[in-house]
Amino acid sequence: MAEQLSDRGKRILEAVIEDYIATAEPVGSRTVTRSHALALSPATVRNVMSELEEMGFLISPHTSSGRIPTDKAYRLYVNSILEVKHIARDNREEIQRRCRLAGKDLAQVLQETSRLLSSTSSYMGVVMAPRPAANVFRQIEFVKLAGRRILAIMVSQNGTVQNRLIQTEEEIPPEDLVRMANYLNELLEGLTIAQVRERLLEEMQSEKVRYDSMMSRALCLSEQTISTEGPELFLEGQANILDQPEFADAAKMRDVFRAFEKKSTLLDLLDRSMHADGVQIFIGSESHLLNMEGMSLITSTYMTGKDTVGVLGVIGPTRMGYGRVIPIVDYTAKLISRLLEAD
Amino acid sequence: MAEQLSDRGKRILEAVIEDYIATAEPVGSRTVTRSHALALSPATVRNVMSELEEMGFLISPHTSSGRIPTDKAYRLYVNSILEVKHIARDNREEIQRRCRLAGKDLAQVLQETSRLLSSTSSYMGVVMAPRPAANVFRQIEFVKLAGRRILAIMVSQNGTVQNRLIQTEEEIPPEDLVRMANYLNELLEGLTIAQVRERLLEEMQSEKVRYDSMMSRALCLSEQTISTEGPELFLEGQANILDQPEFADAAKMRDVFRAFEKKSTLLDLLDRSMHADGVQIFIGSESHLLNMEGMSLITSTYMTGKDTVGVLGVIGPTRMGYGRVIPIVDYTAKLISRLLEAD
DNA sequence: CGTTAGCACTCGGGTTTTTTGAGTGCTAAT
DNA sequence: ATTAGCACTCAAAAAACCCGAGTGCTAACG
Numbered sequence: 001m002a003e004q005l006s007d008r009g010k011r012i013l014e015a016v017i018e019d020y021i022a023t024a025e026p027v028g029s030r031t032v033t034r035s036h037a038l039a040l041s042p043a044t045v046r047n048v049m050s051e052l053e054e055m056g057f058l059i060s061p062h063t064s065s066g067r068i069p070t071d072k073a074y075r076l077y078v079n080s081i082l083e084v085k086h087i088a089r090d091n092r093e094e095i096q097r098r099c100r101l102a103g104k105d106l107a108q109v110l111q112e113t114s115r116l117l118s119s120t121s122s123y124m125g126v127v128m129a130p131r132p133a134a135n136v137f138r139q140i141e142f143v144k145l146a147g148r149r150i151l152a153i154m155v156s157q158n159g160t161v162q163n164r165l166i167q168t169e170e171e172i173p174p175e176d177l178v179r180m181a182n183y184l185n186e187l188l189e190g191l192t193i194a195q196v197r198e199r200l201l202e203e204m205q206s207e208k209v210r211y212d213s214m215m216s217r218a219l220c221l222s223e224q225t226i227s228t229e230g231p232e233l234f235l236e237g238q239a240n241i242l243d244q245p246e247f248a249d250a251a252k253m254r255d256v257f258r259a260f261e262k263k264s265t266l267l268d269l270l271d272r273s274m275h276a277d278g279v280q281i282f283i284g285s286e287s288h289l290l291n292m293e294g295m296s297l298i299t300s301t302y303m304t305g306k307d308t309v310g311v312l313g314v315i316g317p318t319r320m321g322y323g324r325v326i327p328i329v330d331y332t333a334k335l336i337s338r339l340l341e342a343d
Numbered sequence: 344m345a346e347q348l349s350d351r352g353k354r355i356l357e358a359v360i361e362d363y364i365a366t367a368e369p370v371g372s373r374t375v376t377r378s379h380a381l382a383l384s385p386a387t388v389r390n391v392m393s394e395l396e397e398m399g400f401l402i403s404p405h406t407s408s409g410r411i412p413t414d415k416a417y418r419l420y421v422n423s424i425l426e427v428k429h430i431a432r433d434n435r436e437e438i439q440r441r442c443r444l445a446g447k448d449l450a451q452v453l454q455e456t457s458r459l460l461s462s463t464s465s466y467m468g469v470v471m472a473p474r475p476a477a478n479v480f481r482q483i484e485f486v487k488l489a490g491r492r493i494l495a496i497m498v499s500q501n502g503t504v505q506n507r508l509i510q511t512e513e514e515i516p517p518e519d520l521v522r523m524a525n526y527l528n529e530l531l532e533g534l535t536i537a538q539v540r541e542r543l544l545e546e547m548q549s550e551k552v553r554y555d556s557m558m559s560r561a562l563c564l565s566e567q568t569i570s571t572e573g574p575e576l577f578l579e580g581q582a583n584i585l586d587q588p589e590f591a592d593a594a595k596m597r598d599v600f601r602a603f604e605k606k607s608t609l610l611d612l613l614d615r616s617m618h619a620d621g622v623q624i625f626i627g628s629e630s631h632l633l634n635m636e637g638m639s640l641i642t643s644t645y646m647t648g649k650d651t652v653g654v655l656g657v658i659g660p661t662r663m664g665y666g667r668v669i670p671i672v673d674y675t676a677k678l679i680s681r682l683l684e685a686d
Numbered sequence: 687c688g689t690t691a692g693c694a695c696t697c698g699g700g701t702t703t704t705t706t707g708a709g710t711g712c713t714a715a716t
Numbered sequence: 717a718t719t720a721g722c723a724c725t726c727a728a729a730a731a732a733c734c735c736g737a738g739t740g741c742t743a744a745c746g
Contacts, residue, residue: 028738041690046739064696064738105506143482143498146648151502155486159494161506163448239600242593250585250593257582305489371709384719389710407709407725689745696739704731709724716719 005055005076011038012048013057014081017069021319024245026066071284071318074296078281078322087327091120095328099335106159109339111234113312117332118237121325123316126297128270130309131231133194135160140184140222142177150177152225156193158304158340164225172217180218188222197226231310233263233270244317246294259292270311273299277308279330284318294318298325300333304340312336348398348419354381355391356400357424360412364662367588369409414627414661417639421624421665430670434463438671442678449502452682454577456655460675461580464668466659469640471613473652474574476537478503483527483565485520493520495568499536501647501683507568515560523561531565540569574653576606576613587660589637602635613654616642620651622673627661637661641668643676647683655679 005013015036019027029045032038038045049067052058057076058067069077098116110127117125135156143151148171153163187203188196200223209215238260247253260266269287273280282297298320299313312333314325348356358379362370372388375381381388392410395401400419401410412420441459453470460468478499486494491514496506530546531539543566552558581603590596603609612630616623625640641663642656655676657668 026738030738042738043690043692044688047689050740060739062697063740064736065698066738105508109508138488139486141484141496145481145500145502149502151498151504153484153496153498153504155494155496157488159488159492159508161494161496161504163504165448165452165502239597239604242597242600248593250591250596253593253596254582254585257585261582369709373709385709386711386719386721387717390718393711403710405726406711407707408727409709687746691744692742694739694741696737698735698737700733700735702731702733704729706729707727709726711724712722714719714721716717 005057009048009052010081011036012045013052013069013073014077016049016052016058016067017073017077017081020068021321024319026061026068028066031066071286074283074318074322075286078283078326082323084326085323087331088324091324091328092331094120095332095335099339105161107232109336110232110310111236113332113336114234114236117312117314117328118240120328120332121314121316122240122243123314123320123325124238124241125234125236125312126266126270126315127234127312128267128274128310129232129234130158130160130304132156132160132162132226133192134307134309135193137188137191137193137196140188140225141181142221144172144174144177150221152221154222154225158309162225166221166224168221176214180214180221183215184218184222193226197223200226231267233267235260235263235266241316244319246317246319256295269297270299270313273313274301274308274311277301279326279333281322281326296320296322298322298329300329302333302336302340304337309340352391352395353424354379355388356395356412356416357420359392359395359401359410360416360420360424363411364664367662369404369411371409374409412662414629417626417661417665418629421626421669425666427669428666430674431667434667434671435674437463438675438678442682448504450575452679453575453653453655454579456675456679457577457579460655460657460671461583463671463675464657464659465583465586466657466663466668467581467584468577468579468655469609469613469658470577470655471610471617471653472575472577473501473503473647475499475503475505475569476535477650477652478536480531480534480536480539483531483568484524485564487515487517487520493564495564497565497568501652505568509564509567511564519557523557523564526558527561527565536569540566543569574610576610578603578606578609584659587662589660589662599638612640613642613656616656617644617651617654620644622669622676624665624669639663639665641665641672643672645676645679645683647680652683 012032015032015038016027019031019035029042029049032045033040033042049058053060053067057070057073059070060067095116098112110129114125114127135158138155138157141153143153145151148168150166150168150172151163152166153161155161188199191199200219203209204216204219209219238257241247241256242253247256269282279298279300284296285293294317295315296318297313297315299311301308302310302312313329316325355375358375359370362374362378372385372392375388376383376385392401396403396410400413400416402413403410438459441455453472457468457470478501481498481500484496486496488494491511493509493511493515494506495509496504498504531542534542543562546552547559547562552562581600584590584599585596590599612625622641622643627639628636637660638658639661640656640658642654644651644654646652656672659668
């Protein structure tokens with residue numbers, strides 16, 4: 001019962017998994033013997049598969065049909081059976097080619113990266129942008145537009161730009177805007193956005209500001225500028241998973257799309273995977289954060305310079321070509337890191 | 344044969360359309376007599392419906408079943424039968440509520456608007472952002488980041504911000520960046536982006552610049568900043584249409600998603616509808632631009648001040664609650680216009 | 687003992703057949 | 717002009733049926 005997994009068991013499990021990945025059909029003993037050149041008869045394979053089922057690696061959808069791998073099987077597979085291939089040459093080339101045409105702003109780059117992940121993997125690409133709160137303040141600027149509207153622009157060290165349209169009560173002369181910006185730039189230099197927020201609050205309390213209407217107005221404006229929102233998420237290629245046979249059923253399709261519509265749960269998951277460097281793999285409902293039965297997530301962190309700032313990855317069916325996708329995610333993360341690296 | 348559509352015919356057609364909109368099922372003569380209090384027997388209705396079929400307003404999927412409206416019928420319906428209701432109170436309230444929490448940047452506002460359209464209509468929301476080329480240049484700015492990277496930020500009159508990360512060959516001292524920005528701001532003041540591009544080219548040819556390396560570098564940088572891309576498109580709530588029974592079939596679903604994946608055709612269509620003010624309605628394959636069999640598009644233009652700058656709308660099945668959706672689109676467009684209005 | 691051939695059995699999925707009922711067109715009566 | 721009546725149609729749902737891949741088990745075999 002609590003038997004150890006034999007070497008032969010492993011090989012057969014591998015065969016089942018790979019067949020299932022390829023066909024999305026429950027795989028039977030005969031198929032295994034045919035496709036993978038094991039010198040074994042179907043009967044023997046049946047016995048082994050039966051054991052594997054007892055151990056919880058396989059289940060059969062119903063009595064008389066082949067078996068399909070469980071999440072536990074996939075876990076074992078990616079951990080100790082699968083050897084990760086080197087990235088396929090044409091994948092590598094495409095990634096390089098598409099990364100080259102950068103020169104856009106950060107958001108565009110990340111979105112493009114997400115598309116890239118999606119199209120090279122043929123699943124869904126996902127990129128979590130650097131979380132604003134960790135950015136380091138670089139500069140703030142106010143641009144006067146028509147009427148009483150001004151545009152506040154805040155730039156971070158890493159090139160992120162946040163901007164806000166602000167409708168002011170009364171008109172503010174341009175000189176004042178400049179002075180306000182100078183004041184704030186000095187005040188906030190080198191702080192992270194999180195710290196900026198604190199500092200603003202402190203400053204608003206302080207005596208000397210209390211009675212300087214311009215300063216207090218400046219603080220007020222800048223506070224409005226700072227985003228309180230979580231990091232952005234770029235999710236591309238949703239249509240790709242429509243081709244997966246497991247979602248052929250319309251109801252399942254709907255569920256999947258609904259699930260990804262509110263991105264918060266996914267964000268949680270990605271956020272969590274930021275704390276461990278390198279490639280990580282979430283299989284099926286292991287991470288019961290998302291109701292991802294039948295879905296897996298492969299992520300890798302990316303960085304600017306030395307700091308891990310974000311996560312990117314691929315979401316696909318549990319039945320996914322891990323050997324092919326893992327290197328893609330890995331490589332893309334490294335390339336993005338290189339791209340963002342200050343040199 | 345080329346009979347005129349009688350008044351009674353109209354009423355019955357209306358009944359059929361409205362029933363079909365409500366149920367998505369072919370509607371038969373009996374249903375019509377029951378749901379809409381016409382003092383007519385099924386047999387009479389049958390006769391009329393038969394005429395309507397001859398005139399091309401109805402077709403029956405097969406001999407022995409109810410009839411469904413053709414695109415021609417919908418066209419007639421929206422043109423001369425339907426009286427557009429006033430916007431539903433709760434819709435209006437939701438729209439107002441959600442527009443209030445603005446203060447984001449333009450892109451965010453528009454995206455939120457698209458979501459809003461989607462959720463109030465329960466179809467898909469679409470918003471085409473102002474086309475960059477028509478914007479009026481306001482200000483350019485260079486922010487030096489770590490290393491040789493600089494961030495170029497261009498602001499338009501209407502509050503649009505474009506920014507680019509630029510990797511320079513050699514380090515540029517901050518003073519130079521400021522001078523470059525000043526030079527450009529003077530040079531480009533008040534021009535549209537399209538004009539800006541021309542001006543930049545002219546200027547690059549001009550004698551006095553040719554030998555001033557700083558100026559030419561400035562021109563070079565600013566050229567990189569200007570987006571050559573078309574206007575952005577915000578398409579939200581795709582999952583909504585999954586609930587529509589006509590897309591219950593997985594293959595159709597896929598087609599729809601595929602169709603919307605490349606947004607260019609949709610952009611064309613929206614662009615076209617920008618040239619006519621007010622609410623416009625595209626039914627089914629009338630606009631054979633998009634392969635929108637079974638889909639309709641309701642748009643309205645929105646403006647900043649006096650200039651029409653963009654289009655927003657709702658995409659749904661042809662079988663859509665026009666009476667309900669048209670006011671939503673209309674009202675939203677007006678509200679956005681008000682929001683963007685310089686006052 | 688591990689492996690394999692043989693065999694009875696299961697059961698989901700595809701195919702065909704049947705049934706059902708909403709809906710039609712036509713005709714005759716009002 | 718309208719309507720009741722009626723025979724007819726036909727898609728969709730239900731039922732009946734078949735098929736075969738796959739299983740578990742047992743017994744034979746090296």
